Amino acid sequence: LHFELVRAEEAGPIEIRVVAARAIEAGEEVNISYLPESIRERLSGAERRRQLREHWLFDCACVRCLAESATDRHVSGCRCG
Numbered sequence: 001l002h003f004e005l006v007r008a009e010e011a012g013p014i015e016i017r018v019v020a021a022r023a024i025e026a027g028e029e030v031n032i033s034y035l036p037e038s039i040r041e042r043l044s045g046a047e048r049r050r051q052l053r054e055h056w057l058f059d060c061a062c063v064r065c066l067a068e069s070a071t072d073r074h075v076s077g078c079r080c081g
Contacts, residue, residue, distance in 0.1 A: 045069065 024030060033040060034056050040048060045068030052060050 007018060014055065018032065034052055043051070045065060049060055049065055049069070
């Protein structure tokens with residue numbers, strides 16, 4: 001999936017456009033990441049969670065973020081989001 005954020009006015013609402021790169025089957029789960037993969041994979045867990053909190057106003061509770069938060073170590077093999 002490809003998505004882009006568009007702010008109509010400086011203080012106005014954010015519009016999110018999502019475009020599928022392929023046909024989506026009825027009932028198929030659709031996910032997006034709040035951080036681009038090229039950035040997400042280079043960030044420490046703490047920085048990734050900080051950016052999610054600052055820009056998207058939530059604390060991520062995915063398996064990777066919870067594991068990194070508990071150990072203060074980078075976890076590979078899991079995707080955030």
